[in-house]
Amino acid sequence: MHLVRGMLEGARAQGRAPEPLLRAAGIAPELLAVDSARVTSAQYIALFRALMMALNDEALGLLSRPIKRGGLELLTRSALGSRDLEAALRRVCLGFTVLQDDVHTELVREGALAGLVITAHPGTRPARFLHEFLLRVMWRLAAWLAGGSLKVQRFEFAFEQPAHVNDYGLVFPASLRFGQAHTAFWFDAKRLPRAFSRDEAAVRSFIASWPASVIAPKREREGxxxxxxxxxxxxxxxxxxxxxxxxxxxxxxxxxxxxxxxxxxxxxxxxxxxxxxxxxxxxxxxxxxxxxxxxxxxxxxxxxxxxxxxxxxxxxxxxxxxxxxxxxxxxx
Incomplete structure (x- = not known):
């Protein structure tokens, strides 16, 4: 249930009771106290939608100022017209920096790998779930920009290994490193110069699939x-x-x-x-x-x-x- 609890952190910080939001998603509120309890993907997606609409915030109240509905679409559209994946990702990083004040996102290179790095601004202490959430959103957006799939070599997290680490493999299917200076995902840098071919129709399709495309995405390859x-x-x-x-x-x-x-x-x-x-x-x-x-x-x-x-x-x-x-x- 740690994912459900994390999703509710922003709403609770604003003084909102979680029970109505959980009921709207078909989740019994009492299950929050049960560490081993599970919810379906459909319930998880429904809770995300309920929070997003109640707070008018696509960041679920986890940032110091809300990202109003339409923020993801704005980021996605900012990449249109890019010559290649590298240019598209740099536009997205710049756009996200404009939308909020808590973290800095940057595309970097490290040898044969490229990484999208998320770093908290000095004086801020983002919740652990915010790191997980932003990493998932940025990875899935990057995968869409890359044509639908982007194999990650490793995920890094700016917090120590949690007790529920065994659950991470289902969400972040690659090597995991905790206790890092930043949160990031790393992939083959050879993908960066590939031509960017997404168009208006593709944007509309991707936005229509939000948030299911991020929370419960189709597998990048059929294992x-x-x-x-x-x-x-x-x-x-x-x-x-x-x-x-x-x-x-x-x-x-x-x-x-x-x-x-x-x-x-x-x-x-x-x-x-x-x-x-x-x-x-x-x-x-x-x-x-x-x-x-x-x-x-x-x-x-x-x-x-x-x-x-x-x-x-x-x-x-x-x-x-x-x-x-x-x-x-x-x-x-």
């Missing part, structure tokens, strides 16, 4: 983990039965052993991907209906309702009954 998740969803749409490892391996034309090795190389496993999808489906079903736990357990491929309830508590920190009861009470 085996993404292919497995896609196959799981495909099987579930075509058949009520949950597929097994052998079924997915056959669909991908590899052996089960090869599939497991490739998933391990991606930093995940068959069970982890299966549980991730089951968790998201369970949360969505509990939030929208009164399905019996036995039925839900069967839909999610569990041997019994008790097995499902144990797994759900492991995933979210709350039993499914208590989780649904809180949702229903909050919804009135």
């Amino acid at each position: 085996m983990d993404a292919r497995v998740r896609a196959q799981l969803q495909h099987h579930l749409q075509a058949d009520e039965r949950w597929p097994g490892l052998a079924d997915i391996a056959q669909s991908l034309h590899v052996s089960a052993a090869t599939l497991q090795r490739q998933l391990a190389a991606s930093g995940t496993s068959w069970q982890a991907l299966k549980d991730e999808l089951r968790r998201d489906m369970a949360i969505a079903r509990l939030a929208t209906g009164l399905t019996h736990f036995a039925t839900l357990a069967d839909e999610l491929g569990f041997s019994s309702a008790a097995a499902f309830q144990r797994a759900f508590k492991t995933w979210t920190g709350s039993p499914p009954g208590a989780y649904r009861a809180r949702l229903l009470s909050e919804q009135g």
Whole structure:
């Protein structure tokens, strides 16, 4: 829940109660106190939108002055007409400096790498979540400017390694360095001189996808983990039965052993991907209906309702009954 808590920091600093914002996103406020609780991507995106509209601030109240709605579009449009990616990124850095007073953004080179560096101004102490948030926004914007993908070599953070560091791999898929003088992401400098080809139609499409394109972006490349998740969803749409490892391996034309090795190389496993999808489906079903736990357990491929309830508590920190009861009470 650290991401949800971080998103709410700006609103709380302005004296706003978080409960209405959480309810608007379909998140039970009580879950804020549960470290192991999880929310779906859809709920996370809904919370971002609720905060952005309530505060009229695309920086969610995390900066000393708001970036009013339209700020991201302004940054994006500032890059139009650039000759190459380097010129586009430098325009974006300059534009962001104009929009706020708390951090400085700069495109730099370090040997074979180029980096977009975020440095706090003297006398300011931006919240840790602001570093995470700005890094994600700038990276996804840079990826869009680069044509849709930009492989990062490493991410750097201007704070010490947090307790929830294991969650970072899902959001920042590269080498991580903490305790740095600045927050930054680094990529192959050979990308900088490539021609910039984004146009007005592309800008409109990118802005229309905000904030989902930043919070839950499509994968830059289809790794085996993404292919497995896609196959799981495909099987579930075509058949009520949950597929097994052998079924997915056959669909991908590899052996089960090869599939497991490739998933391990991606930093995940068959069970982890299966549980991730089951968790998201369970949360969505509990939030929208009164399905019996036995039925839900069967839909999610569990041997019994008790097995499902144990797994759900492991995933979210709350039993499914208590989780649904809180949702229903909050919804009135």
